[in-house]
Amino acid sequence: MLVIMKNDATQLQIEAVINHIESLGYRGIPIPGALRTAVCIVGNQGFIDDTPLLSLDGVKECLRVTKPYKLVSRETHPQPTIIRLKDITIGNKKPVIIAGPCAVESEKQALTIAHSVKQSGAQIFRGGAYKPRTSPYSFQGLGEEGLKILAKVREETGLSIVTEATDITNIELVERYTDIIQIGARNMQNYALLKRAGQTSKPILLKRGFAATIEELLMSAEYIMSEGNTQIILCERGIRTFADNTRNTLDISAIPSIKEVSHLPVIVDPSHAAGRREFVIPLSKGAMAVGADGLIVEVHNDPPHSVSDGRQSLYLEQFQKLMQEINKLNM
Ligand code: PEP
Ligand code: MN
Numbered sequence: 001m002l003v004i005m006k007n008d009a010t011q012l013q014i015e016a017v018i019n020h021i022e023s024l025g026y027r028g029i030p031i032p033g034a035l036r037t038a039v040c041i042v043g044n045q046g047f048i049d050d051t052p053l054l055s056l057d058g059v060k061e062c063l064r065v066t067k068p069y070k071l072v073s074r075e076t077h078p079q080p081t082i083i084r085l086k087d088i089t090i091g092n093k094k095p096v097i098i099a100g101p102c103a104v105e106s107e108k109q110a111l112t113i114a115h116s117v118k119q120s121g122a123q124i125f126r127g128g129a130y131k132p133r134t135s136p137y138s139f140q141g142l143g144e145e146g147l148k149i150l151a152k153v154r155e156e157t158g159l160s161i162v163t164e165a166t167d168i169t170n171i172e173l174v175e176r177y178t179d180i181i182q183i184g185a186r187n188m189q190n191y192a193l194l195k196r197a198g199q200t201s202k203p204i205l206l207k208r209g210f211a212a213t214i215e216e217l218l219m220s221a222e223y224i225m226s227e228g229n230t231q232i233i234l235c236e237r238g239i240r241t242f243a244d245n246t247r248n249t250l251d252i253s254a255i256p257s258i259k260e261v262s263h264l265p266v267i268v269d270p271s272h273a274a275g276r277r278e279f280v281i282p283l284s285k286g287a288m289a290v291g292a293d294g295l296i297v298e299v300h301n302d303p304p305h306s307v308s309d310g311r312q313s314l315y316l317e318q319f320q321k322l323m324q325e326i327n328k329l330n331m
């Protein structure tokens with residue numbers, strides 16, 4: 001339930017509402033709006049009688065939230081969430097473009113790619129220092145050395161950084177170095193990691209699991225937000241279907257579906273969806289056409305020799321072409 005406060009409600013009246021909610025054994029989370037504050041009740045399993053709440057000073061009305069996710073729901077927060085990172089805004093019309101290699105391999109590799117993608121117009125650099133790999137024998141990432149390289153990339157290029165925390169044991173270190181913490185598809189339902197991500201002050205890039213429904217994705221985002229972190233970017237990165245022409249199937253309908261029910265920004269990863277670089281530009285254009293707030297794209301200076309995901313990584317010149325195509329769409 002959402003307790004809507006009157007426009008002129010005082011802080012004391014809001015606190016009295018929260019105290020009342022806590023006396024019922026639930027949590028009350030204030031959501032400040034442009035004109036007034038709403039208090040979202042979380043933790044109840046069923047019906048709450050709104051009569052005592054309506055009698056409290058400063059309360060305008062009580063609205064029932066019909067979705068199982070509350071805080072990430074558009075019912076609770078009708079305005080879109082805009083995430084600000086230095087001079088970048090995510091979810092605010094101008095698409096955000098994140099580019100970089102699948103994995104950080106060396107300082108030289110990361111800097112070469114970063115300078116090039118920046119030149120082409122990317123605002124954020126991606127690169128895994130901890131890699132969740134299907135095989136235990138595949139390259140697992142450079143770990144902290146990779147994080148230090150990412151910090152160097154930021155220092156030299158001014159690009160913001162996103163990199164993945166793969167479990168509860170490395171999120172603290174990742175948090176120290178990065179600007180945005182990525183939670184990958186395989187970890188979308190790692191609830192301990194989600195809760196920990198909810199306690200950081202850094203924005204979270206949450207990728208959809210390859211067999212997860214939209215509702216499950218939003219429930220995972222709810223785990224993060226219920227711990228206090230409201231800065232969440234969702235990412236559609238392809239789901240597993242019977243189609244075997246691509247690595248995954250880009251669920252293009254996920255973008256308007258999520259936007260219909262949630263206020264969070266949604267970006268698209270065409271690289272992991274396609275698994276083939278030839279499809280990255282057309283899928284990116286499709287994603288932008290249906291309202292994505294941006295893209296996260298794998299780019300490499302030497303894809304055939306990339307330690308991971310070379311087949312889906314764009315060459316540097318192809319990324320430049322992608323940016324030109326995206327800029328044309330925005331004219
Ligand atoms: C990645 O972006 O590096 C990655 C591993 O993607 P996903 O979690 O979507 O597979
Ligand atoms: Mn990859």
